Amino acid sequence: MANSIKVLTDKCMGCKVCEDVCPFGAISMVERQEHPKKLKLAVIDLNKCAYCGSCVQSCKFNAIELKKESLQSGVDKSLYKGVWVYAEQRRCEISGVVYELLNEGKRLAEKLGTALSAVLVGSNIKSKAQELIDRGADKVYVCDDSIFAEFQDDPYTSVLTQLIEKEKPEIVLMGATNMGCSFASRVATRIRTGLTADCVSLEVDPKTRNLQQTRPAFGGNIMATILTPEHRPQMATVRHKVFKEAKIEQGRKGEIIEYKVNVQTLLNRTKFLSSIKDTSAVVNLDAANIIIAAGRGLGKREGFKLIEELADLLGAAIGASRAAVDSEWIPYSHQIGQTGKTVAPKVYIACGISGQIQHMIGMSSSDIIIAINKDASCPMMQSATYALEGDIYEIIPCIIREIKSLKGG
Amino acid sequence: MNIIVCIKQVPNTMNVQIDPETGRLKRDGVESIINPFDEYAIEAAVRVKEKIGGKVIAITMGPPQAESALREAISKGADEAVLVSDRAFGGADTLATSYALSSAIKFIGNYDIVICGRQASDGDTGQVGPGIAEMLDIPHIAYVKKIESIDDKSIKVERMMEDGYDLIESPIPVLLTVVKEINTPRVASLKGKMAAKKAVVKTLTAADIEADTKRTGLNGSPTQVMKIFVPTQRTGGEKFSGEAKEIAAALVKKLSGVGVI
Numbered sequence: 001m002a003n004s005i006k007v008l009t010d011k012c013m014g015c016k017v018c019e020d021v022c023p024f025g026a027i028s029m030v031e032r033q034e035h036p037k038k039l040k041l042a043v044i045d046l047n048k049c050a051y052c053g054s055c056v057q058s059c060k061f062n063a064i065e066l067k068k069e070s071l072q073s074g075v076d077k078s079l080y081k082g083v084w085v086y087a088e089q090r091r092c093e094i095s096g097v098v099y100e101l102l103n104e105g106k107r108l109a110e111k112l113g114t115a116l117s118a119v120l121v122g123s124n125i126k127s128k129a130q131e132l133i134d135r136g137a138d139k140v141y142v143c144d145d146s147i148f149a150e151f152q153d154d155p156y157t158s159v160l161t162q163l164i165e166k167e168k169p170e171i172v173l174m175g176a177t178n179m180g181c182s183f184a185s186r187v188a189t190r191i192r193t194g195l196t197a198d199c200v201s202l203e204v205d206p207k208t209r210n211l212q213q214t215r216p217a218f219g220g221n222i223m224a225t226i227l228t229p230e231h232r233p234q235m236a237t238v239r240h241k242v243f244k245e246a247k248i249e250q251g252r253k254g255e256i257i258e259y260k261v262n263v264q265t266l267l268n269r270t271k272f273l274s275s276i277k278d279t280s281a282v283v284n285l286d287a288a289n290i291i292i293a294a295g296r297g298l299g300k301r302e303g304f305k306l307i308e309e310l311a312d313l314l315g316a317a318i319g320a321s322r323a324a325v326d327s328e329w330i331p332y333s334h335q336i337g338q339t340g341k342t343v344a345p346k347v348y349i350a351c352g353i354s355g356q357i358q359h360m361i362g363m364s365s366s367d368i369i370i371a372i373n374k375d376a377s378c379p380m381m382q383s384a385t386y387a388l389e390g391d392i393y394e395i396i397p398c399i400i401r402e403i404k405s406l407k408g409g
Numbered sequence: 410m411n412i413i414v415c416i417k418q419v420p421n422t423m424n425v426q427i428d429p430e431t432g433r434l435k436r437d438g439v440e441s442i443i444n445p446f447d448e449y450a451i452e453a454a455v456r457v458k459e460k461i462g463g464k465v466i467a468i469t470m471g472p473p474q475a476e477s478a479l480r481e482a483i484s485k486g487a488d489e490a491v492l493v494s495d496r497a498f499g500g501a502d503t504l505a506t507s508y509a510l511s512s513a514i515k516f517i518g519n520y521d522i523v524i525c526g527r528q529a530s531d532g533d534t535g536q537v538g539p540g541i542a543e544m545l546d547i548p549h550i551a552y553v554k555k556i557e558s559i560d561d562k563s564i565k566v567e568r569m570m571e572d573g574y575d576l577i578e579s580p581i582p583v584l585l586t587v588v589k590e591i592n593t594p595r596v597a598s599l600k601g602k603m604a605a606k607k608a609v610v611k612t613l614t615a616a617d618i619e620a621d622t623k624r625t626g627l628n629g630s631p632t633q634v635m636k637i638f639v640p641t642q643r644t645g646g647e648k649f650s651g652e653a654k655e656i657a658a659a660l661v662k663k664l665s666g667v668g669v670i
Binding site for chain 2: 003023025045046047048049050051052053054068073090150151152153154157177178179181182183184185186188189190192193194195196197198212216217222223224225226227228229230231267269270271272273274275276277278284286290314332338339346347364368369370376381382383384385386387388389390391394395396398399401402403406407
């Protein structure tokens with residue numbers, strides 16, 4: 001076994017601290033009739049334990065013994081060099097998240113003393129390579145073929161896997177978009193390496209060259225830092241708006257490498273038939289600078305008219321809590337939170353949203369949070385940058401009038 | 410048509426409370442439920458069966474108590490249930506989970522469609538579905554919001570994208586991960602509940618499915634948890650209360666101050 005953990009029965013005092021601390025609910029306390037003081041004993045459910053060591057740190061009696069042994073992957077890590085960003089594009093439009101990844105990737109590459117490369121896969125896409133260099137890429141691998149005109153998992157997985165196996169980067173970062181999430185896992189599985197989803201912060205240890213990938217665990221109320229210690233490349237996805245965009249440096253020098261795609265070697269089992277733009281998906285929450293979201297406190301479907309009026313005035317997108325969506329006041333595409341979208345706008349206005357953790361993890365990295373709620377004690381009001389206590393239906397019309405007079409005057 | 414639905418038992422986080430002192434989740438009395446996204450997967454599978462005939466097999470990897478999730482799947486229309494359970498599967502990351510589930514699916518064999526929820530509400534990765542497809546060496550389509558048509562050779566589905574949706578065709582066998590828009594899951598019928606009670610849930614161990622234990626559980630997981638910590642909470646900002654007009658004016662002033670208006 002690679003890792004082992006056990007409770008030292010003679011040291012455990014049955015204090016329950018570890019049970020409370022365990023993020024995975026893997027520890028339970030059992031009665032010990034045979035114990036002279038009838039102290040309880042902590043028992044670890046190995047099916048649930050992730051060997052994170054939280055309990056070991058928390059135990060005052062040193063009663064938990066954790067042995068971590070590094071796995072031998074058989075991978076020669078020294079062969080892997082460089083940081084890669086997958087430069088996702090849809091219909092020759094580079095996704096916004098790519099510029100953010102280039103910014104973060106550059107920082108990591110500099111810390112590791114290595115180069116930053118971008119991988120561009122598409123059809124008639126070569127002209128976009130310089131854009132990536134302008135944003136910090138030292139090298140751009142271009143895979144240009146009509147087979148990549150529309151996103152399909154098979155050919156995209158094949159080409160990215162081929163390129164990774166040939167060039168051996170140590171880190172590969174991808175956007176946690178529908179496209180990225182769909183095929184990143186396929187690539188990692190084919191290479192048999194680790195992939196960490198939805199990272200909110202990245203760091204590197206220049207000594208081990210390990211990427212420290214931090215992401216919300218168990219609904220975001222706790223964070224986990226995850227390593228891929230023995231496998232390469234270390235792969236991670238990151239959502240849009242988590243990192244700041246790389247600045248443009250016009251005409252920056254870089255190398256453009258055209259990867260000769262041999263279509264015969266690419267899998268291509270599915271067929272793209274057509275694409276439909278969804279006008280209701282104009283709800284581009286990811287790209288919005290201002291989001292106005294409403295929840296249960298709105299009380300009725302018609303309340304969204306008021307929200308829309310303010311949104312129009314501010315050029316804002318409209319979001320909603322799960323409560324509002326489940327009440328069928330607004331479509332699911334507007335839902336923000338654990339089961340909806342994650343957003344990080346400059347300003348987030350939460351109207352009648354109390355702030356359950358499931359909602360909070362979807363918006364808590366917004367720059368400015370404004371809460372409007374009758375209940376000043378709810379979590380959203382407590383954590384807001386500006387908390388306005390009162391009735392939505394009184395305050396919002398006043399805000400609208402105020403803005404109109406400001407704009408008009 | 411044989412349809413396999415992969416489900417996961419998760420803690421019901423919708424009712425979870427946070428301990429204000431430690432900032433951690435209170436786990437006392439938290440019930441286990443089927444991952445909400447998997448409810449749509451079960452429903453999608455049952456609807457395919459109802460339309461063109463066949464059998465739905467629900468499968469989960471987890472501890473013995475995950476059996477209750479499988480019984481619930483049967484109550485909602487699945488015909489058979491398989492629990493993939495072994496100490497050797499414990500501590501698995503998404504790669505090792507994909508390996509164990511795909512090995513079990515290969516063992517079950519003779520499948521046409523595998524359906525998964527888009528992600529699990531506890532891990533929130535969405536990586537296992539595509540991972541299983543890769544290990545089964547079949548195509549997958551993620552974020553499916555509608556099954557447009559299906560026969561024994563191919564399937565046409567709508568795949569949700571950020572700017573709308575794509576219509577994609579795939580040969581069978583295929584793996585789909587489905588989103589909430591695909592259907593409204595049914596409530597278990599009385600007949601379904603009876604069937605769930607009577608059902609025999611088959612358990613498969615690592616040895617049963619001939620899984621290489623170097624590739625399961627912790628041994629087979631390239632990713633490792635280095636540490637776990639409670640994020641620093643956002644501290645409270647400015648509070649405004651009183652007359653609606655006044656607090657609205659104060660807010661607008663703040664917003665124009667930061668250049669939003």
